[in-house]
Amino acid sequence: xxxxxxxxxxxxxxxxxxxxxxxxxxxxxxxxxxxxxxxxxxxxxxxxxxxxxxxxxxxxxxxxxxxxxxxxxxxxxxxxxxxxxxxxxxxxxxxxxxxxxxxxxxxxxxxxxxxxxxxxxxxxxxxxxxxxxxxxxxxxxxxxxxxxxxxxxxxxxxxxxxxxxxxxxxxxxxxxxxxxxxxxxxxxxxxxxxxxxxxxxxxxxxxxxxxxxxxxxxxxxxxxxxxxxxxxxxxxxxxxxxxxxxxxxxxxxxxxxxxxxxxxxxxxxxxxxxxxxxxxxxxxxxxxxxxxxxxxxxxxxxxxxxxxxxxxxxxxxxxxxxxxxxxxxxxxxxxxxxxxxxxxxxxxxxxxxxxxxxxxxxxxxxxxxxxxxxxxxxxxxxxxxxxxxxxxxxxxxxxxx
Amino acid sequence: xxxxxxxxxxxxxxxxxxxxxxxxxxxxxxxxxxxxxxxxxxxxxxxxxxxxxxxxxxxxxxxxxxxxxxxxxxxxxxxxxxxxxxxxxxxxxxxxxxxxxxxxxxxxxxxxxxxxxxxxxxxxxxxxxxxxxxxxxxxxxxxxxxxxxxxx
Numbered sequence: 001x002x003x004x005x006x007x008x009x010x011x012x013x014x015x016x017x018x019x020x021x022x023x024x025x026x027x028x029x030x031x032x033x034x035x036x037x038x039x040x041x042x043x044x045x046x047x048x049x050x051x052x053x054x055x056x057x058x059x060x061x062x063x064x065x066x067x068x069x070x071x072x073x074x075x076x077x078x079x080x081x082x083x084x085x086x087x088x089x090x091x092x093x094x095x096x097x098x099x100x101x102x103x104x105x106x107x108x109x110x111x112x113x114x115x116x117x118x119x120x121x122x123x124x125x126x127x128x129x130x131x132x133x134x135x136x137x138x139x140x141x142x143x144x145x146x147x148x149x150x151x152x153x154x155x156x157x158x159x160x161x162x163x164x165x166x167x168x169x170x171x172x173x174x175x176x177x178x179x180x181x182x183x184x185x186x187x188x189x190x191x192x193x194x195x196x197x198x199x200x201x202x203x204x205x206x207x208x209x210x211x212x213x214x215x216x217x218x219x220x221x222x223x224x225x226x227x228x229x230x231x232x233x234x235x236x237x238x239x240x241x242x243x244x245x246x247x248x249x250x251x252x253x254x255x256x257x258x259x260x261x262x263x264x265x266x267x268x269x270x271x272x273x274x275x276x277x278x279x280x281x282x283x284x285x286x287x288x289x290x291x292x293x294x295x296x297x298x299x300x301x302x303x304x305x306x307x308x309x310x311x312x313x314x315x316x317x318x319x320x321x322x323x324x325x326x327x328x329x330x331x332x333x334x335x336x337x338x339x340x341x342x343x344x345x346x347x348x349x350x351x352x353x354x355x356x357x358x359x360x361x362x363x364x365x366x367x368x369x370x371x372x373x374x375x376x377x378x379x380x381x382x383x384x385x386x387x388x389x390x391x392x393x394x395x396x397x398x399x400x401x
Numbered sequence: 402x403x404x405x406x407x408x409x410x411x412x413x414x415x416x417x418x419x420x421x422x423x424x425x426x427x428x429x430x431x432x433x434x435x436x437x438x439x440x441x442x443x444x445x446x447x448x449x450x451x452x453x454x455x456x457x458x459x460x461x462x463x464x465x466x467x468x469x470x471x472x473x474x475x476x477x478x479x480x481x482x483x484x485x486x487x488x489x490x491x492x493x494x495x496x497x498x499x500x501x502x503x504x505x506x507x508x509x510x511x512x513x514x515x516x517x518x519x520x521x522x523x524x525x526x527x528x529x530x531x532x533x534x535x536x537x538x539x540x541x542x543x544x545x546x547x548x549x550x551x552x553x
Contacts, residue, residue: 076526081543084536084543247451248452248501249500250455250501261474334426335427344454358459361455361459363470371501
């Protein structure tokens, strides 16, 4: 029988192949046992190659039977050194790297970076470019949330929604391809504006999609998943993050709003065209997986409505400001953020006046949102782990960078 | 924009009069000694800055600067706290006040070659032991696979 009070020293990820995975000191709990029958804890390595860890997330789980008693996320499997590489690229070359951070909604990362540069260089962005930026942000939000909804459903055991969202996301990617020339790695938002204007064909494709989306697709999603009793039972009262915990762990986006804090960068610090638009910020109250689900489902609807408003009210004019061919922001620092599908995505640029940043820090929302799982998973059954991770909506590309 | 005079007065009352508070291009910045930084954060928390939005380091060429990005949701205001650190120095953890510091403190220590003090899980976060040099130091060069194979 193992010594239950024995606490193993923490091990590094690199040693995982030769040494057993351990959890940090202080996190271990004593097994309760069942009917006085002694049990011992089991450490399970969930991921990094696991379908419900949404990429290459590795979670160390310490289990007492089927109950999680401790959890630790282990990151870095997708670390490419994007921040370091950015210090060795000219400013206009960095957008290509940033698309590869949050690969489901690269436009948001591009926009945060462009906004930081524009504030340092005092570049006035034309109105049409601001509206096009918001339009692309909402289309990618819709597309990203669709991927989340499908994969979240699969985590819970619902296969059908994933097939539906793949059909619909493909239509959204067709529109994005028509506008930007790319389906995922756009490099579309540039300091001073955007790369291309929207074409009449893209506008028509978008409107046709929105018609189908509002009349058919969105009600289908709710029929398939929201109204599913098994799904409801699996996500209600699971993974509760109260307001104080959400704030303490720096949560943003739907994870924060699901806990009752209606904070959204688009409303609180308006950028692009958001200051000129009227839209709702959905929020929850309890902070469980269900609240986070409902917040995002509502955001899908709002994103569709915003895309329609943006197409309707698109101002005429140039879509790119006059900017120097080689960007050299003055010496100093700037922080700019956007509301990405996962939360507040910030870029902090430090410039020494040269054509490359001294430091480029990316604040990925999933990185902070994920950290809370170590806190909330203990006490849940192992089957709930996938529901909690799925409800947080992580993208490892931006977490590991 | 936060009230610079009020923050300076509150820090002075907390015995942190040496902290320089000023409005800069970035926003309101509190420049503190490394040893004072955790107390400055405590004082700002009492002022309503309840969220640590981000924490990161930067290599200036002469040393390191750690920046804490604080936010008050109720006041809708942000404040930055910066602290200078020597290369190879020690970063005191603020996780008991701000649990959101748990990951970025590990990352900053790992990528800038710092030691962590008071952190409950002071392991590497993103890289493995195979990465010997702190990646975000300016002295660590970016090399291609070919250069690594050729030069070792």
